[in-house]
Amino acid sequence: MSPLRIAAIAARALMRNKLRSFLTMLGVIIGVGAVIAMTAIGAGASARVQATFEGMGSNMLVIMSGSSQQGGARGGAGTQPTLTWTDLDAIRALPSVRLAAPSLQRPAQVMGEGQNWGTTIQGTTPELFDIRNWKIARGRFFDEDDERLGTKVAVLGNTVVQNLFGPYESPVGQVIRVGQVPFEVIGVAAPKGQTGFGQDQDDVVLIPARTFRAKLQGGLQQFIAGTVVVSATSAADAAPAQAQVEELLRARHRIASGNPDDFRVRNLSEIASAQQEGARTMTSLLAGIALVSLVVGGIGIMNIMLVSVTERTREIGLRMAVGAKPRSILTQFLVEAVALSVAGGIVGTAAGLGAAAWLVARFGWPMLVQPQIILAAVAFSAVVGVVFGMWPALQASRLDPIQALRYE
């Protein structure tokens, strides 16, 4: 007998008892719905974490110069300038490094039109905007020419704009002063919000590195008085880039093997992947709970199929009497169970997507629908149908036709 024909027989049998078929499916509907909704929300949360870290800068390494040592007191990372501008050029030439930019920072009091604000002045090169995914809100970023000529221009973070100019006035074209040095405001960066550690990324004034060195920084000009921010060519390249930078700097600084580095490299993509790992674990946990409910739904199917086999004993006897082989009966009941569970899986998918969409609308949770999860959930519900339908179907196929026909 062809599978198609058996499927038709099974479909007819299910249609004969629509309410029961629906109630039986309900367990699977809820199970699959829960899987779909949970994973959609979990994946959404994971994607949001990823987006947060991408906002901080993607595949980012931070290189800090070494520790100063005076007598017995060691000053901590960054206190002894060891990174030079030629180091930076060499880093930019590394294969795994996409971009590198200096980050020279100092706190300063900034004066605007009748207001002043204590913030951080950051001297850098145009690469930083790309590395850290800064977007411009108004005006423009400074460019290579500004860096080369050391022009006195500034790009303000949103927090600085709010405190110096208020929400209504446009700062572009205005002049601010840092100490005695006037800077023309040429742009406002789009707000980035807080970092994962609660630091306000918008409370900053960005100026060209050369200007920073000439006007604000004193002392040794050959060293970078700050850190170097590096973007690896991809997330997978972050670790190789770190190794290459370390090797390069040890060679350039002539550090004998066995001696400690005079710099430190921090890999921020590791933090991002740790956070994502956490979100993923949460998703698996939720999906696990949802899978349990799917198994419970499968037990519901087995229960109803057993009742159905008992109730339809005479029908089975009759089918055998008119020529149904045990295998045909087995297949029919198995197909009924699988049809119930797969139909439940499909309805459950729709219900799960609906529930997820509702939660998104209601609570503003992020949601990410993964097609492979939908396929897996429907496939798993089919497996549930086979596993839990097998025993009732075997019971049916092993009935003795004489006794089945006489069954009251």
Place this chain on the structure above:
Amino acid sequence: MALIELRDVTKVYDAGDVQVRALGGVSLDVETGESIAIMGASGSGKSTLMNVLGCLDRPTSGSYRLAGEDVGALDRNRLAEIRNRTLGFVFQSFNLLARTSALENVELPLLYSGASAVDRRRRALGALDRVGLADRAHHHPSQLSGGQQQRVAIARALVGEPRIILADEPTGNLDSRTSLDVMSLLQALGDSGITVVLVTHEPDISAFASRVVEMRDGLVRSDTRRPALRAVPAPVLVPVAAPPAEVSR
């Protein structure tokens, strides 16, 4: 060679510690086209004999040859095929599938014989027409009278063009008037060359068969041939050979 050949058939059931001897050595030949009534009180072994004849049960010992084939040794699958192709069953309680149209009920044996959907429909409509119920094809059993339900069951029994129809107390649930209808239908099938085996405990019903086998305690007590009583009134019958290609709904 007879269509049905039973030789010293015994059937013993294990009922826990006790062994029940339902058939104690039955030998019986039935020729093609015969109409035979098996009679006996309950416990006489007539139902067991019916089950063996219907290939629903295998004899404990002895041989059963059906159309030349030794069916005593066949497995469940092969027996299912023989039931499907060679035999048709009519039961006391009709055994129609509820919430299923008369047409689909009649199609049931063809589902297991591999006939195409078009073929199934055509043959099922033809069989319903033979029992005079072509206009009830889309009625459910609950919408049919007892006599009509049994006629649907007869249509189901003959749709696979069997050589033998086994009727187990076919009139047991019917009043005497509809009993006559059903018996005349079975007689007409017998006239068309199908072998009819009737199991009954009512002498009134066995009178419509041309041969009566009486069973007692698992053995054949008497085997009598005599002219059968004609069951009238006969319902309208259409010849076997010409099932209409299209039946009006």
